[in-house]
Amino acid sequence: MAVDNQMYDRLAHTWWAKGGTLSALNTLIPGRFAYLDGILEARGRAYAGIDVLDLGCGGGLMSEAYARRGARVTGVDPSAGSLAAARAHAELSGLAIRYEQGTGESIPLLDGSFGLVSCCDVLEHVNDLDTVSREVARLLRPGGFYFFDTINRTWLSWLVMIKMFEEWVGAIPRRTHDWDMFITPDELRASLERAGLAVRDMTGLSIDPNPLRLAPAIAKMVLGSADRDSALAVMGPSPITSVVYMGWAEPA
Numbered sequence: 001m002a003v004d005n006q007m008y009d010r011l012a013h014t015w016w017a018k019g020g021t022l023s024a025l026n027t028l029i030p031g032r033f034a035y036l037d038g039i040l041e042a043r044g045r046a047y048a049g050i051d052v053l054d055l056g057c058g059g060g061l062m063s064e065a066y067a068r069r070g071a072r073v074t075g076v077d078p079s080a081g082s083l084a085a086a087r088a089h090a091e092l093s094g095l096a097i098r099y100e101q102g103t104g105e106s107i108p109l110l111d112g113s114f115g116l117v118s119c120c121d122v123l124e125h126v127n128d129l130d131t132v133s134r135e136v137a138r139l140l141r142p143g144g145f146y147f148f149d150t151i152n153r154t155w156l157s158w159l160v161m162i163k164m165f166e167e168w169v170g171a172i173p174r175r176t177h178d179w180d181m182f183i184t185p186d187e188l189r190a191s192l193e194r195a196g197l198a199v200r201d202m203t204g205l206s207i208d209p210n211p212l213r214l215a216p217a218i219a220k221m222v223l224g225s226a227d228r229d230s231a232l233a234v235m236g237p238s239p240i241t242s243v244v245y246m247g248w249a250e251p252a
């Protein structure tokens with residue numbers, strides 16, 4: 001079933017609403033930064049002063065997180081409604097973030113403009129992964145790097161992301177995802193290599209894999225005794241790459 005990318009316009013009012021459909025993506029942010037902080041530290045860099053492109057920025061959740069850490073941020077997304085929500089919220093927050101309309105396949109920005117291209121929860125929504133990989137490579141300046149997270153195409157991702165989240169629990173709308181558009185780590189690595197980027201690391205982003213903590217978190221969500229955001233808030237870097245995984249790459 002085709003992915004419904006129009007929902008980011010219809011549901012744009014929920015990006016920053018407490019308990020809203022799209023604001024659930026906030027629960028992924030601490031786990032992403034737990035990983036990213038280590039990459040920057042290993043490279044002797046800080047967020048302050050880095051030009052970040054938040055590709056597929058939606059309502060600007062990650063853009064604002066980067067801006068609060070001192071980065072100069074540009075967000076790009078095809079959804080006009082999401083960009084309007086992002087601009088309005090940045091103004092409310094007093095954050096100077098530039099937002100532009102565009103797709104990952106055709107990014108309306110100059111070559112070599114960014115020290116960090118960040119693309120979170122977007123690659124499984126694009127039509128042409130190879131073109132996006134080439135666009136990312138084009139936009140990175142020497143010494144820059146690419147941070148991504150996306151969803152693996154496995155039986156477990158079908159069970160968790162399609163059956164559990166969309167159909168049984170209803171935590172996310174139907175057709176948020178199309179299992180056929182999920183990307184295995186090997187497919188992503190090969191696409192990046194074709195674009196001249198070398199993957200340096202990949203790791204999982206999941207709820208705590210310790211079964212003693214994982215089982216009660218899932219049970220609470222299924223039984224409705226915990227709200228979705230508090231159940232998901234235990235997400236972090238993890239050895240489990242079979243649902244959501246993240247990683248980074250740099251020019252080869």
Ligand SMILES: C[S@@+](CC[C@H](N)C(=O)[O-])C[C@H]1O[C@@H](n2cnc3c(N)ncnc32)[C@H](O)[C@@H]1O
Nearest residue numbers: 008025056057058061079103104120121125126
């Ligand atoms: C699940 S949201 C993720 C938003 C944001 N990155 C975050 O983590 O909060 C997916 C986003 O990808 C955007 N999108 C869909 N197709 C795209 C494309 N071809 N290029 C770039 N972004 C796209 C959608 O408009 C939406 O804002």
